[in-house]
Amino acid sequence: MSLEIIFTQTAIETYEAIFNQIDLKFGRTAAKKFETKAFQTLKTLSKSPFIFRAISENPEIRKGFLHVNCSFFYKVSIEEIHILYFWDNRQEPLLS
Numbered sequence: 357m358s359l360e361i362i363f364t365q366t367a368i369e370t371y372e373a374i375f376n377q378i379d380l381k382f383g384r385t386a387a388k389k390f391e392t393k394a395f396q397t398l399k400t401l402s403k404s405p406f407i408f409r410a411i412s413e414n415p416e417i418r419k420g421f422l423h424v425n426c427s428f429f430y431k432v433s434i435e436e437i438h439i440l441y442f443w444d445n446r447q448e449p450l451l452s
Contacts, residue, residue, distance in 0.1 A: 359435060359436055359437050360436045362436050366440065375390060402437060424445065428443065
């Protein structure tokens, strides 16, 4: 059984920002490769929602990895997985 993946508005905006950054810096091929990896990872996540660890600051939120430079944060409910946002790991951390 697979859970439905729901993107928050913030997830859409942060995903697009990272995609566009990759496209500008490395080209369309690299951006499409990132997109393929992201959607493959989300497809796997929908089947195995607990494959990534919960963050210590909030055990309801989990951190998934797409690439050494990109992570995403999500929350699992009974029927859905809510993708909260994507994060460029080279940025300053949100939590201290």
